[in-house]
Amino acid sequence: MTSAYQVHLVDTSRDHNSTTALQNLVLRTDIPKPIPGPGEALVRIRAAALNYRDLLVLVSSPFYIPTTSGISPLADGAGTIVETGPGSIWEDSIGMNVLLCANQAWIDGSDAAQYIVERTLGAANVDGTLRQYAIVADHLLVKSPKNLSHEEAASMVAAGGTAIHALTSIDIREGTTVLTQGTGGVSCFAIQYAAAMGARVIATSSSDTKLEIAKRLGATELINYNKTPQWAHEVLRLTHGRGVDLVVDVGGAGTVEQSIKCARDGGMISLVGFLTESTKTDLVPSLLFGGKTLRGIRGNSKAMLQEAVNLVEEHDLHPVMEQPFEWEDAHEAYKALKAQKFVGKLVIKV
CATH class of the missing domain: 3.90.180.10 (Medium-chain alcohol dehydrogenases, catalytic domain)
Known part of the structure; x- marks a missing residue:
């Protein structure tokens, strides 16, 4: 038995x-x-x-x-x-x-x-x-x-x-800029994988202790969103006003507005989760006039899991x-x- x-x-x-x-x-x-x-x-x-x-x-x-x-x-x-x-x-x-x-x-x-x-x-x-x-x-x-x-x-x-699914929303290469949120499972993998692909990673989190973990995983710029509630402005400053190529958003309603704001014109926001409470906001102008794309990330395929395995082995990621x-x-x-x-x-x- x-x-x-x-x-x-x-x-x-x-x-x-x-x-x-x-x-x-x-x-x-x-x-x-x-x-x-x-x-x-x-x-x-x-x-x-x-x-x-x-x-x-x-x-x-x-x-x-x-x-x-x-x-x-x-x-x-x-x-x-x-x-x-x-x-x-x-x-x-x-x-x-x-x-x-x-x-x-x-x-x-x-x-x-x-x-x-x-x-x-x-x-x-x-x-x-x-x-x-x-x-x-x-x-x-x-x-x-x-x-x-x-x-x-x-x-x-x-x-x-799922992190691979979110990241492959765009063609990540050397010099691509990716923003991640928090230190949950998907976010930690997203930091590691994006850095391994050659991207510059900006990480946000609620504490400096967690941000140190993000740094060890490969993030190069760190933002404590409790100390900097309007963190999109800081992201724009770090990117000289351009914005990031991709945002991996795990917060949902409470973060998506700033995620869109800090994405570059023509940029992508991969929406993975909804950890914050629902709230009403008008996303249309930012998306329309910025030519930005908000894309829901729904699970992952076997091929995406295989790609994650390949990255983990190639770069000895843990x-x-x-x-x-x-x-x-x-x-x-x-x-x-x-x-x-x-x-x-x-x-x-x-």
């Missing part, structure tokens, strides 16, 4: 901030070990990483997608191939470390319509990575970076791939993450996710 955490929806409050929501996360130890079929591999998952959406899954929030009771949560996972089914392309790769693609639909290309929420691991009726074993179709596995541990590798599946949680401490990991006081990623050993 194997073990897995499952979401059992006994709390119907739909309030993802509810302290009772963790009652929905149940550890089962009586699950039979699965057997791979044709074109499939059996992966022993070794680490699983959390994303904000996992709080919504825990209560089947309509703000994300209704979740079936009994699924294993989490979309990000890394592990080892331990068995393969008939005709699997991985039959000679027993013992290889791999990443599980979080989305089962979007393999390649730039059309985000291929990203289907209902086919993302750990939501709706699709089992996720907070379990010891998973059957995975051959084409949904990617070799893990050779320079990373299981925990580090798991942390980059969604956040690292993700920013908190001390991994042990398997039996999964509830504590969710509490840390809810508190939102961490830097980088939260990971659970499996």
Whole structure:
């Protein structure tokens, strides 16, 4: 028998901030070990990483997608191939470390319509990575970076791939200027990847301590937005009035106005998240008269994850993450996710 955490929806409050929501996360130890079929591999998952959406899954929030009771949560996972089914392309790769693609639909290309929420691991009726074993179709596995541990590798599946999606909104080359916000998972990866691609990175954050982390990751200019609330003016000063080529915006309504203001004429704003409260503002004049583009970033494809893996190996990059949680401490990991006081990623050993 194997073990897995499952979401059992006994709390119907739909309030993802509810302290009772963790009652929905149940550890089962009586699950039979699965057997791979044709074109499939059996992966022993070794680490699983959390994303904000996992709080919504825990209560089947309509703000994300209704979740079936009994699924294993989490979309990000890394592990080892331990068995393969008939005709699997991985039959000679027993013992290889791999990443599980979080989305089962979007393999390649730039059309985000291929990203289907209902086919993302750990939501709706699709089992996720907070379990010891998973059957995975051959084409949904990617070799893990050779320079990373299981925990580090798991942390980059969604956040690292999404950072690549945001950055490839434009052609980044030597001299391109990128603005990042905060030190969450996507932002930390965006700093590392943009710097590795040759971009000049300007980072904003709420504290000088976090900005020092951004500097270590590759940011060259730092702005504390608590000390400089109108940080767009500082960005324009740093770029001699031109503005940046790309903004990776994770704040949403509370930051997007200044993000647009600090982008150059013809620049791009990649909208990744919405960490601030909704507010009314008129974005049309800034976008229209500046010829600027505001682009929503919806997950990532397998190809984007592969590009992230390539960058990590080529430049020996290591993700920013908190001390991994042990398997039996999964509830504590969710509490840390809810508190939102961490830097980088939260990971659970499996």
